[in-house]
Amino acid sequence: MSSTEGTGRPVGINDVAARAGVSPGTVSNVLNRPERVAESTRRRVxxxxxxxxxxxxxxxxxxxxxxxxxxxxxxxxxxxxxxxxVARGVEDTAGEEGLAVVLLNSAEQAVRQQRSMRLLAEQRAAGAVIMPVDGDTADLLWLRKQGVPGVLLDRGDVDDGTACSVSVDNHAGGMAAGRHLINLGHERITYLSGPADLEQCRTRLEGLRAAVTESGGDPERVVRVIRTAQLNAESGEKAVEEVLAGGPKRRPQAVFCTNDQLAVGVLKGLGERGLNAPYDLSVVGYDDVDLAALVHPGLTTVAQPKYELGRAAMELLLSELHDAEHRHERLRFAPELVVRGSTAAYRI
Structure with a gap:
């Protein structure tokens, strides 16, 4: 941190003015409206x-x-x-406009989301990119009333009149995972999900069920749903006990997890019980985080364009901040199935 010699205090605008031989107002113009200052004076400042x-x-x-x-x-x-x-995409785009990004974590808790939004309002944030904990948009609308516009990320079910949103087609992602498992001959599939309030959890399940229906199967018979309190590896590992309940003849032939964190936990839980994917059952994740390619076996997953999601969300926020004619948009990206070693044909 710069400081004035002998005083220990930070260098101020008056110090710059004295060094350059100009008024503090001229220094302010150089910093904020340089086009108003003569070139020689600007260079001196x-x-x-x-x-x-x-x-x-x-x-x-x-x-x-x-x-x-x-x-x-x-x-x-x-x-x-x-x-x-996602944060890297947001930060890179914000940085290009001279904006800093403040990272806040709701930990999937509504009360922490509300506290974070109040903090943004108190700090007069220029705007916010928000991944909401549920389908209730009341917090977002409250934040907008405080003068802080927001863009919703990873939510595809938001009305155009509420806010801009950026998401991936979760229904198509669920269908891609479902078709892959069905084509491998799996007839008992467990869907390991997070809270039902999360739109992406619901929509990926709908896509899985649609794939079963498309193949002529009965989703109520083929798909079993297990919900976890949180979408992390620890929850996935703990869920393995319930996944395997009923013994070898009743356990699923495949598990489709609503994100890679859960799937990695499932792989660990299987290994602790002397089982492994894909020999004992196939495992599919969602997101394609870096870890998915590093675990053994490599995790079959549905890839999302994470960095691009962040950039797109920030670009929409910048549009709202700078364009008086801005209109809310809903952007939706296409997912892509990435097949690795955690899935294989069902062994009779």
Whole structure:
């Protein structure tokens, strides 16, 4: 941190003005409206800024503008690598516009989501990219009333009049996983899901059931649903006990997990019981995080364009911030099945 010699205090705009031989107002113009300042004067001020290692204080400017130079990114689980890649897309795009990104974690809890949104409002955030914990948009609407626009990410069921949204076609992803397992001959499939309030959990299940119906099967007979409290590896590992309940003749031939974290937990839980994929049962995940290609066997999964999701969400937010003619949009990306070693044809 730069400081004035002998005082220990940070270098201020008056110090820059004194070094450059201009008024503080001229320094302010160079920093905020350089086109208004003569080139020779601007260069003198810029040289003083560099020599003094001056760091501008944006808080006052933020108060005058009514909002800060930061945007919020509220994710469901900061430990999930899926969100790390999404965050990279958001941050890269925000950085190109001189905006900082504040990462907030709801931990899939509504009360933490509400607390995070209040914090964004109190800090006068320019906007927010939000992955909501459920289908209730009340928190988003409240935040918008406080002057903080938001874009919903990983939610495809939002009305155009509420906010912009970016998502992947979860129904198509569920169908892709279902078709793959059915084509391998699996007739008993367990769907390991998170909370029913999450739209992506519901829609991926609907896609799986649609694939069963398409093949002439009965979804009520073929698909069994097990729900976990959270979408992490620990929950997946704990769920294996319920997945295997009933013995070898009743256990599923395949497990489709609503994300890769659950699937990795399932692989671990199977190994602890002397079982493995795909010999004892096939396992499919969703997201295609880096870990999916590193575990053994490699995890068959439905890939989402994580980085592109983050960039698209931030671009929509920037459009709303800068374009007076902005209209809410719903962007939907296509998923892609990635086949690895955790799935194989059913062994009779």
């Amino acid at each position: 810029e040289r003083a800024v560099e020599e003094l290692d001056y760091v501008r204080n944006s808080s006052g400017r933020s108060l005058r503008a009514g909002r800060s130079d930061s945007v919020g990114l509220l994710v469901l689980d900061v430990t999930n690598p899926f969100f790390a890649e």
